[in-house]
Amino acid sequence: MSVKSIISRCDALFEDLDFHCVREWKQAHPGALAIGYMPIYVPRELIHAAGILPVGILGGGDRLEVIHGDAYYQSYICRIPRSTIELAVTGRLDCLDGMLFPSICDVIRNLSGMWQIKFPGKYVRYFDVPQNYESDIGGQYYINELQVLRDDLGRLAGRPIPDADIRASTAAYNENRRVIAGLYQYRAAKPWQVPTAELYLLLRAGLVLPVEEHTRLLGEYLAATDAEPRPVRDNCRVVVTGMFCEQPPLGLIKSIEMAGCYIVDDDFMLVARWLLDEVPLEGDPLQNLSEAFLKRSAESAAKFVARREDKGRFLIDSVRHNRAEGVVFAAPSFCDPALLERPMLQRALNREGIPYTAFKYAENSGQMQPIREQAGTFADSIKLWSE
C-alpha cells in the first residue's frame, strides 16, 4: 500500500464521527462489545483480553457542530467534554457498551458522573490510578483496581478473563508500542519522511482499529514512507507538548510544520505510548501492568512528580534525545493541568537554555494564521540563534 492510501484510510477513520468501523467490527463479531475510553491512559490490555474492542474517544474536533453540548458546560470549561457529550446525546456513541474515564482532571472525572446520570444503562467506570509510585502502596492499590476492572469486563463479556489472555493481549500491545516507538524514532531521524499530520492520523487510527490491525498498518506505513523519499526542508526541530487531552485541529499541526518546524516529539495519544518499555509476560499479568505504570511510564501534567528536581526532566530528556532545538507549548484553552504545568516546565527549560513558545487552542479553532505566524517567528529565531 502507498503512503497516500494508508493515510487516506486513516483520514477516513478520523473523519468518521459515527464510528462506522466500530459498528462494522461489532457486526463482524456478533455478541462482542466495544468500550470507549478518554485520554490519557487506560490499560487497554484488559479490555482486549475480554474480547472487547477498546475505542478511544477524543471529542468531536472541528468537524462536529456542538448544539446540545453547550447546554451542559459553562463557557469557561474546555471543549472536549461538551463535544463528547454531543457525540453521545446525538447517538454517535451508541455503538459503545461502556465508557472508561481516566484520572486526568476534574472535568473528565465529573464527566464520569454525568455519564452515570445520563446513560444509566451503560457501563461507566472512572479509572483511578495511583499518584503514589511505590509498589507496595500505590502498586497494591492499583493491582486491586485493575482486578475490579478485570472482573467488571469479565462480567460484561460473559466470561472471566484468564491470566493467559491478559498475557496474550499484553504481547499484542507490546508489539504495538514497539512499532510506534520505531515510528517515532524514524520521524526523529527523518522528520521530512513522516509529516506529523500523517503520524497523528496513524495514531488516531489506533484508537478505533483492533490493535493487531493497527500494528500491521503502522508497519506498512513505515515501509511505504521509507520507499518514497520526500524533500528535506530547512526546518528547525521542535517538541510539542500540552496536547494530551483535547485535540488540536489537524490544521494546527500542519500549520506548525508549514511554519518551518519539524515536530520530533509530541504528547499526542499518550495511551499508546504511556508505558515506556515492554511489559513482561512472565509472572502475574496485573502486577506487570502495575509495575510498568509505576516505574516506567510517560510523564504528563496529570501525574505527580515526587521530587522537585525531576520536574521537567522528561521533557528535557525528550528534547535532548530527539535533538530538538526548541519546545512548542500548545495547550487547550481552560485546561488547568496543561496550563498550570507550563510555567514549571518553562522554568526547567530556562535552566537548560532551551527556547520555547506557547499558545492556546481549542479543538474547533478555525484561525490558523496567528499560530502559523507565531510558530514561524519561533522557527526563525531558533535558526538565527543557531547560526
Place this chain on the structure above:
Amino acid sequence: MNATVLNPRDAQKDASMQLQKDMIARNYDALATAHEMGKKVSSTFVPGNLNELLMCFDLVRNLPEVNSLQSAMRKKTGAYIMEAERSGHSEDVCTYVKSDLGMMAKGNIGPTGKPLPKPDVLVLSYTGCFTFMKWFELVRDQYGCETVMLHVPYQADGRITGNMRNYVVHQLKANVIPTLERVSGVRFDIDRLREYLRESARAEEDLVWVLQSARNRPSPIDAYFGGVYYCGPIFSAFRGSKEASEYYRLLRGEVGERLAGGRGPVTPEGDMAEERFRLVVEGPPNWTSFREFWKMFYDEGAVVVASSYTKVGGVYDFGFRHDPDHPLESLADYCLGCYTNRSLPMRTNMMCTYMDEYQADGFLVNSIKSCNSFAAGELLMLREIEERTGKPAAFIETDLVDPRYFSPANVKNRLESYFQMIAQKRTRAAA
C-alpha cells in the same frame, strides 16, 4: 473567614464570633513568628486536611486557600492575580492558585499584614481537586520545600471501598507520618491523635446541630453566608483543638437561643426580617464582594438553608464523625468523604435530600469560573434536581477571588428574577 473584615452585627458581637476572630488572629501570629520560635510550619488544603495529625507534630498550620479568601475579602487578590498572570500564569486557570502565587511574589505578606513563613512541609492531601497537585508543585518549585503527597481516590461509584481506605491508611503510615516526624523532629504518638480526634467529634456534633437548625422555620442561620463562618474553625487550622470545641459549644448555644426566640439569621445589617425564600445553594461563594453578594439575598428575604460549600472541608451531616478508636481509618474516611471527592450522582442526591429535608423553595448554583472541581457538571445537576424536586432552579456565575468576574448588576438581575419566579410558582400552587 475573618470577623475583622466582615462582621455581622459589629456592635454586639456574639461570643463565638469574638472567639473565632481571636483564634484566627492567633494563628496568623503563630505563623508570623513560627520560625523565630523554633516551630515548623506545614501548608495544606482545606478539603482532606489532616489537622489533628499535623497537631501531633506541633506544626503551625498554614492553609493557602484560607489566605486567598481572606485576602479577597480585603480586596487584595485582584493585584495578586495580575502579578501571577504577569509572571506567566494563564488567565484561564484557578484564581486561588494565582492569588497565592501572586501574594508570594509580592513578599508573602499574609492577609492580616503579617509575613507568612516559608513552609517546612507541604502536605499535599489530594482530595477532590486535581489543581491542588499543580498548586503545590508550583509552590515547591518556588520554595524547594519538602512535599508529601496523600493521594485520596475519588468516590466515583458512590462508596468508599476497602481498597481505597487501605491505600490512604497505608500512605499515612508509610509516607505522611514518617515525613512529618522527620520534618518536625517529634515522634508520632497515636494516643495524642486519638485525643484530638475525640475533640473533633465533639465539635462535629455541635456543627451538625447548628447546620441542621436550618430545618426550622424561620431558619435561625444562613447556611451559606453565615455557614462559611460556622465552618471556619473546623475546616482550617483548628479541628481537633479544644478551642474549636469551645467555639462550637458557644455557637450551638447562641443558635439555640435564636431558635427559641423564633429569630431568623443574623446578617451584616442585623437580624433578618422576614424569611421569604428558602434556598439550597451549590458552589463556593464569591469572596471579593462577599458582603454585596449576601445583601442581594437578605434584602429579598432569601435564606440559604443548606449549601454544598459548607461540606467542602468535610461532610458530617450524614453521620460521619472522626473516630478515636480507628484513628487512621477515620482520617482516611474523612478525606474520602469530602464533598468534591464525591461523584456527581452523590452530590446530586445530597442536594435533593437537602431540598427535601430543609423544605427549600429553590436550588441555586453559584458557578465559579475558577473551579472545575465544582463547576464541571453543575448544569446537569441543576436540571436533574429541578426535575426530581419540581422546584425552580437558577444559575449565576462569579469567581472566588478574582474581582473581574463579579458582575453585580448581572447577578442581582438574575437573582431578582429568580425570586420572582419562586414567588409566582408559589402563588400558582396556592391558587
